[in-house]
Amino acid sequence: MRVELTVNGAVHPLDIDPRTTLLDALRHHLRLTGTKKGCDHGQCGACTVLLDSRRINACLALAVMHEGCDITTIEGLGTPEALHPLQAAFVKHDGYQCGYCTPGQITSATAMLREVADGWPSHVSPTLDGPVHLSDVEISERMSGNLCRCGAYTGINNAIREVADPDNAEAAE
Numbered sequence: 457m458r459v460e461l462t463v464n465g466a467v468h469p470l471d472i473d474p475r476t477t478l479l480d481a482l483r484h485h486l487r488l489t490g491t492k493k494g495c496d497h498g499q500c501g502a503c504t505v506l507l508d509s510r511r512i513n514a515c516l517a518l519a520v521m522h523e524g525c526d527i528t529t530i531e532g533l534g535t536p537e538a539l540h541p542l543q544a545a546f547v548k549h550d551g552y553q554c555g556y557c558t559p560g561q562i563t564s565a566t567a568m569l570r571e572v573a574d575g576w577p578s579h580v581s582p583t584l585d586g587p588v589h590l591s592d593v594e595i596s597e598r599m600s601g602n603l604c605r606c607g608a609y610t611g612i613n614n615a616i617r618e619v620a621d622p623d624n625a626e627a628a629e
């Protein structure tokens with residue numbers, strides 16, 4: 457089946473089996489291997505990508521369903537020469553050990569910060585409307601779909617907190 461995927465600003469025509477997941481289309485057809493396959497069952501978040509700026513698990517999405525969407529992978533967030541602020545903060549705060557979960561953590565955090573800016577409440581938010589204070593509990597809850605088997609959570613949390621609130625950077629040390 458013919459499908460055109462827009463990934464990191466470029467349009468890619470593909471001939472794929474309609475059962476191909478977005479994750480496999482990215483990794484195997486487009487060779488964008490930054491997006492990782494952890495569980496392949498929607499449980500670890502390693503495959504998180506942005507779809508029109510919102511986060512999804514690419515292992516649970518069919519590629520053919522997302523023609524015309526704006527897909528962003530970790531390769532589209534920053535470059536080695538010009539890191540995305542979250543990428544720089546993960547380096548600064550040691551937010552990775554093996555690094556396998558890191559692309560998913562960073563893409564997920566990118567969308568999460570947008571959700572916070574848009575005022576979306578989480579399960580632990582004290583109210584359903586009004587501004588969100590991004591406490592450690594809020595960050596942990598909002599990032600709970602992304603697992604890190606190495607347990608780099610403290611560094612991940614500090615990196616996200618610093619990007620969310622640069623004035624609070626010292627508290628994140």
Ligand code: FES
Nearest residue numbers: 495496498501515
């Ligand atoms: S690989 Fe998609 S959630 Fe684990």
Ligand code: FES
Nearest residue numbers: 553555557604605
């Ligand atoms: S850094 Fe290894 S799984 Fe997260």
